[in-house]
Every structure is written in structure tokens, then in C-alpha cells.
Amino acid sequence: MSVSFIRYGDVLKIMVDQDTPGKDLEEASRKLLDEKGVACVSLDLKNCYYIQSKALAALIAFKKNAAKIRAEFVVSNVCDNVYQVFEMANLTSYFTIREDFSSYPAEELMEKFFQADYADRVSDFIAEHYSDEYRQQLQGLMEMNEPELKYYAILTMGKAHDYASEDRIKQELDSDLPMVVKASVLVLGWFGDTSSKDKIYSILEGGLEELAEAAAASIALLSDDSDAQRLGKLLSDKSAVIRTAAVQALTLINDDNSFNLLKSALDSEQDENVKASLIRALSSFNRPGVSDILITGLDNSSIKVREASASGLAKIKAKDKLADILRRVTDNDAWVGYFAVKACGDICAASDAKKLMDSYDKVDENVKLAIVEALGKIPSDFSDFYMKILNDNNEDIRKEVLAALFNDNKDAARDAALTLFTDDSSWIVRYKALEIVSIIRPEGYKTLLQQRLTAEDNKYVKEKIQSILEEI
Amino acid sequence: MITAATIKIKDDEFVELKDIIYKNAAISFADSKKYLLENRLSKRLQELNFTSFKDYIYYLKYDAKKREEMEVLLNQVTINETYFLRERAQMDHMIKTTIPALITAGKRNIRIWSAACSSGEEPYSLAMLLNEAGLFAKAGIEILATDINTEVLDFAQKGLYRTISFRGVPPTIQDKYFRKDGFSFQLDSAIMSKVKFFQGNLFNPMLSAKVGRLDIIFCRNVLIYFDIPAKQKVIDLFHKSLNTPGALYLGHSETLNKISDSFKMENFGGGIIYRK
Numbered sequence A: 001m002s003v004s005f006i007r008y009g010d011v012l013k014i015m016v017d018q019d020t021p022g023k024d025l026e027e028a029s030r031k032l033l034d035e036k037g038v039a040c041v042s043l044d045l046k047n048c049y050y051i052q053s054k055a056l057a058a059l060i061a062f063k064k065n066a067a068k069i070r071a072e073f074v075v076s077n078v079c080d081n082v083y084q085v086f087e088m089a090n091l092t093s094y095f096t097i098r099e100d101f102s103s104y105p106a107e108e109l110m111e112k113f114f115q116a117d118y119a120d121r122v123s124d125f126i127a128e129h130y131s132d133e134y135r136q137q138l139q140g141l142m143e144m145n146e147p148e149l150k151y152y153a154i155l156t157m158g159k160a161h162d163y164a165s166e167d168r169i170k171q172e173l174d175s176d177l178p179m180v181v182k183a184s185v186l187v188l189g190w191f192g193d194t195s196s197k198d199k200i201y202s203i204l205e206g207g208l209e210e211l212a213e214a215a216a217a218s219i220a221l222l223s224d225d226s227d228a229q230r231l232g233k234l235l236s237d238k239s240a241v242i243r244t245a246a247v248q249a250l251t252l253i254n255d256d257n258s259f260n261l262l263k264s265a266l267d268s269e270q271d272e273n274v275k276a277s278l279i280r281a282l283s284s285f286n287r288p289g290v291s292d293i294l295i296t297g298l299d300n301s302s303i304k305v306r307e308a309s310a311s312g313l314a315k316i317k318a319k320d321k322l323a324d325i326l327r328r329v330t331d332n333d334a335w336v337g338y339f340a341v342k343a344c345g346d347i348c349a350a351s352d353a354k355k356l357m358d359s360y361d362k363v364d365e366n367v368k369l370a371i372v373e374a375l376g377k378i379p380s381d382f383s384d385f386y387m388k389i390l391n392d393n394n395e396d397i398r399k400e401v402l403a404a405l406f407n408d409n410k411d412a413a414r415d416a417a418l419t420l421f422t423d424d425s426s427w428i429v430r431y432k433a434l435e436i437v438s439i440i441r442p443e444g445y446k447t448l449l450q451q452r453l454t455a456e457d458n459k460y461v462k463e464k465i466q467s468i469l470e471e472i
Numbered sequence B: 001m002i003t004a005a006t007i008k009i010k011d012d013e014f015v016e017l018k019d020i021i022y023k024n025a026a027i028s029f030a031d032s033k034k035y036l037l038e039n040r041l042s043k044r045l046q047e048l049n050f051t052s053f054k055d056y057i058y059y060l061k062y063d064a065k066k067r068e069e070m071e072v073l074l075n076q077v078t079i080n081e082t083y084f085l086r087e088r089a090q091m092d093h094m095i096k097t098t099i100p101a102l103i104t105a106g107k108r109n110i111r112i113w114s115a116a117c118s119s120g121e122e123p124y125s126l127a128m129l130l131n132e133a134g135l136f137a138k139a140g141i142e143i144l145a146t147d148i149n150t151e152v153l154d155f156a157q158k159g160l161y162r163t164i165s166f167r168g169v170p171p172t173i174q175d176k177y178f179r180k181d182g183f184s185f186q187l188d189s190a191i192m193s194k195v196k197f198f199q200g201n202l203f204n205p206m207l208s209a210k211v212g213r214l215d216i217i218f219c220r221n222v223l224i225y226f227d228i229p230a231k232q233k234v235i236d237l238f239h240k241s242l243n244t245p246g247a248l249y250l251g252h253s254e255t256l257n258k259i260s261d262s263f264k265m266e267n268f269g270g271g272i273i274y275r276k
Ligand SMILES: C[S@@+](CC[C@H](N)C(=O)[O-])C[C@H]1O[C@@H](n2cnc3c(N)ncnc32)[C@H](O)[C@@H]1O
Pocket: B024, B025, B026, B027, B078, B079, B080, B081, B082, B083, B086, B115, B116, B117, B118, B119, B122, B146, B147, B148, B149, B152, B200, B201, B202, B203, B219, B220, B221, B222, B225, B251
């Protein structure tokens, strides 16, 4: 049988073999009409490495017949070759294309760990549908000398809470393969295996970057009151990698002790990268004094530290420092200006907005963009200002203006979006306009979309129109 | 991946970033690959203090160092999976048929190009097989190897490989050409000296001048990331760069069907060769 129907509750899976003749497919699509109580039809092409363009008509018939029995229709496991055929026939957005790992035997799934672009999702899938069969397969991988496979085997067991494998995973802390050690460190952290903590410290102290980061995360998970002090000592280690890892661990622990340790490390730290990471760390603490530290950071000689400080201020929404922040909007470093403006968007009142608008003509392009975005967040209507720059030469500015208008004045946004959607020369602006039109849904918008579907020549905008039309 | 929180990408950000990547490397991302960008770029965004992909897009467009950042971006988004003697039937075909025919026709110097060589396993495999067949003694053979990703090229030039690169390699070959060094394997320096690496984007108009004229091209498992117009462009470049007779080998799941008919296609049993 080259086409087979398999029922799982209200899901109907249709498996298609390679080289299925077109007429068999057509017959199967007619058979679909006899099915009752199906909510979703999944046509699975896992076994089709290529497809004749003649078969496409049958696939379209499937979709139509699925609609007749009121079932959703998806095409699953489309390989690159078949996808290319869909592409040539302009069908990639006509069909909902999905991945369905449940069609693969356990052994074939394991092989996908070799493919970087699948591995993570396969691992998630197996963990979610954990069974003895998967478990056995994973244990098999543990005995092979393939770092990638072992890495994913361990992570998957971890995600599946397979505590019975804990001892086996522990052994791998001594592996010579860094990837494998990394996976074990992470999983033992998730498992709360405090007995491995000392070992994990020694891995962190080994100073290998990818391992140090994982070790930091796990130490934080396994930490008790004594760990802040222990990590604090590492903040003055001579290796920048180790210092950075200690910063990460303390950030995750996030208690008073950690805060004080990080704060005092900031004074002695010389390396600008580590210093920037200390600034980022401190801005994740909700403590008095943080905003002062960040304001001081704005005067640091290192660009990295200044930018981290400005971005920190945006993150903590330092209301008490508004005046200082506003002053930085016109900073020489455009990214400091950018983050300063972002901070304003979250903390300014309408009365402060004028300062932002006055700076507009004095700043770089990226800061201008941030200003428009920030104005859109401040609860007041700045349409007059937007209208002046709605015809700016820069496409991103026009796009941001539209978005800000949408926040402040829906009527003006609707009119602007309708015009820009048809007339703007940049697809980026048309795309944003389309998003807004599809939310506001002005009268006659469906006809407009249909017209634009033929007139539009950008493929992203076209696809978006198509998917909106399909929804309605 | 698991340690750093991933930053979610919005629809409009995704299409714009996808377009930037497409314009610079022709690599196309299906919507189902959104998570790939999120996974691979979140850490970079955090290093730059950004909290959204929009910030990053503006960085790519407006920062003074945007060209360097483009390199960082492309290094993150290419898929570099490869291993020694991958799809070996084609390599054997080159050794047993294509090169002997060129030599019989009187060719003294043969130039081979591995056009998306990733970390070097493909061109080095060719060099090892050429050496096994004693062909370096019979003609002057030059192997060029290019890739868009500068990180993999650095890796290739070190010639130091992990077990993952040796799937399916016979132990005799591995023992003969590699010296074990801890958990890595160092490739023999004589083989390394046969391959010349340099950075090359298949869509850079200067590339054709940089590689010059060739007799054989390997371009495997990269066209799958390109859409049809981009594939056509690359195939045109190959056609122009090849001497006549010339040979093009593609990955075994890739075909020129509906893309170009400038080559003669020939099925040799173990795979397909496109001849000029
Ligand atoms: C999957 S690897 C293939 C390696 C090898 N040819 C093989 O078959 O095993 C694909 C390679 O194509 C490279 N690549 C992607 N886009 C490229 C472009 N526009 N120009 C040159 N190389 C590109 C990637 O960096 C990656 O290393």
C-alpha cells in the first residue's frame, strides 16, 4: 500500500511512500471524505525524497477535501528537495508545513543528533515523549565515542528527568571531550546533584570558556549560603574567563551577598569586557544604589562599559535618574544615546518628551529611531511631531513613525498605514503598514488586501498578505 | 544555548533579518527555522547589550563597524556540518574517471575547487585520495578551497580534527594521514600543503577572478540553502569558471533540474556528474 491512513484520536496521519502514483494519491484524497471526527489531517512526506510536479494537484485536492470534512490540513516532514518543488509551484505558503518527529522510528531520530539544525528540537521531542525505547537508544549512544551524540544523549536524559541515569552521567564529568563534560555539568545542575558540586567547581576553575559558563549555571542551581563567598574569591582570579563565570554564577544566585561582592569587584576590575559583564550583572539586581553605579559607568573610558551602563539604565527604568539620562541622549557615542533614549521611553512623562523631540535633529540615525520609538511609549499623543517626519528619506524612520502613531493615535495611524501600504517604496515600511492595517481592519480592507496581493512585488509582504487573507 | 536565555524574534524582525542574510549570502531561512536564529544569535545580542532583534538589525544597518558585524552574523548562521570522505562515490569517480581522462587528453595542470569547503574535510579528502591514487606524480594538481565563514576556514588551516569528522573513514586512512594528539587528530602536513584556503562568498562578483579557471568543481550541500534565483547565479558562475571539458559535482540530494540546462548530466551509478 503506497498511501496509508493511521488514526490517533482525532488526528489522521497519512503516510505516503516514495513513487506513489498520482492516481493512488487522488484516490486517497477522495477517501478522505469518508473520514468522520477528524480535527487534523497530517500528510506525511517523510519517505518522499522527491516528488513529481504532477502529484501536486493531488496534494491540493487533499487540502480541499480536508476543508470539506472541517479538518485542519498540514503537510509534515518535507525534505529540502520536495520543499524546492513547492517553492517553484508557489505552494510554500499555501500549505502549512510542519515537522512531526513522531513519524520516525527511535533509531532514525537518534541519527538526527548529527544534524546541527535538528538536534535541539529532536532532543526536546524525545524528552517530551520519553519512553523505554528512547531511553535504551540514548544509553546506546552513551557507549559510543561520538561527542555530539553523547552530548545530546545526556541533555535529553536531563530534560526527561531520567534520574536513573544520574550515575552514568556523573561518570562523564571526567570525560576528555569538553562537549560531553559540558552536558553532564548542566544536567547534574538540573538534577540538583550537590554531591558533584566540588567537581563542578574544579571544572569552572579549569578556565575553559564553554565549560566555565555551564559550570557557573550549575553552581548557581546547586548553591547554598556558602557559595557566594567561594565564588567571590574567584572574582579576583587571574583568568578573565573564570572571573566572568563567577560573575554569571553570582548574578544567578542574586542575593545580598552576591550583590555586595559584585559591587566591590567593579572597583578593582581592569578588563573592560569583565567590567561590562559586571555592569550587566549589577543591573539585574533590584537594589538601591544600582542606578548610581550605572550613572557613574556612563563616564567610564571604555565604550563597552558605557554602553552596558546605558543599557542597564534602560533595563532598570531608573526614574530617579531621569535628568542624568536625558543629558546622555546626545552623547558622542551613538549607542549610549540609543540606550539612554530607550530608558526614557519607559520612564519619561509627557512633560519630558519635549527634550527628546528637541534632540532629534542633533543625533545619529539610530538614536533618531530610538526617539520615535520612545515617544510612542510615552502616554501622550505626539502625532504632530510624527507627521513632520513621516516622509523622512530613511525607511526605518518611516516604519518607526507608523508604529508610534499606532500607539498614540489610531485614526492617524490608519490613514497613514493605508497610504504607505500601497505607496511606500520600501517593503519594510509596507510590511509594518500591513501589520497595522490587519489589526485596525478598516472598512474595505479585505478588498484592499486582495488588490495588493497581485500588485505587490515583494515576496515577504505578499506572503504576509496571503496568510492574513487565509485567516479571514 | 541552554545557559543563556534566548531572545524571541518578532515576525517583522524575522523577515528583515532573513532579508539581510539573504542579500549578503543568499542563504534563505524558511519560517520554520526562526528558532535557529534565536538560538544562534541570542548570546551575541546580549554581548552587545541588546534586548531585541530590532536593536541588532539597527546595529547591522547603522553602526560604523557594520561590516565586521556582518561577518560575525554570517559565521553564526551558516550550517557547517561536514566530514571526511562524505559522499565518497563522487570523489572516487573523480579519481578513477575524470582526472585520468584529463591526463590522457594531455592536461598537465589540473585545478580543482571545493567551493563551500566548511572546515576543510572535503578538500583534504580529495587530497588524500589523490595521494592514494598516486595522481600528484602524474600531473600538477592544485586544490582551492573557499567558504564564506571565516571561523571554519581558520579551523581548516589548523588541520586538527575531532572524531566527529571521521564518520565512516576506514581506520587505514585515518592512521596513515593523522597523528593522534590528545583527543584530536592532526592531519599530515604534506596533505595540508596541497590545499589552498581563502574566504569566498559565492555571491561576491570578485570571486570568479580570485579562483580563476578550473577543471573540476565540488560544490556540495550548500545549494540547498539557496533559493532558485540564487542557485542559478552560482551555477552560472561555475559554468563560466570551468574549462571544457570540465566537471561539476553537487551533493547527492541536489540537482540542476529546472535550474539550469547548461551542463550535460550523467548518472555514473554512484551519483551524478555535470559535464561542461
Ligand atoms: C554543510 S557545509 C558543506 C561542506 C562540504 N561541502 C560538504 O559537503 O560536506 C555548507 C557550507 O557552505 C558555506 N556557505 C554558505 N553560504 C555560502 C556562500 N554564500 N558562499 C560560500 N560559502 C557558503 C557554509 O559556511 C558552510 O560551511
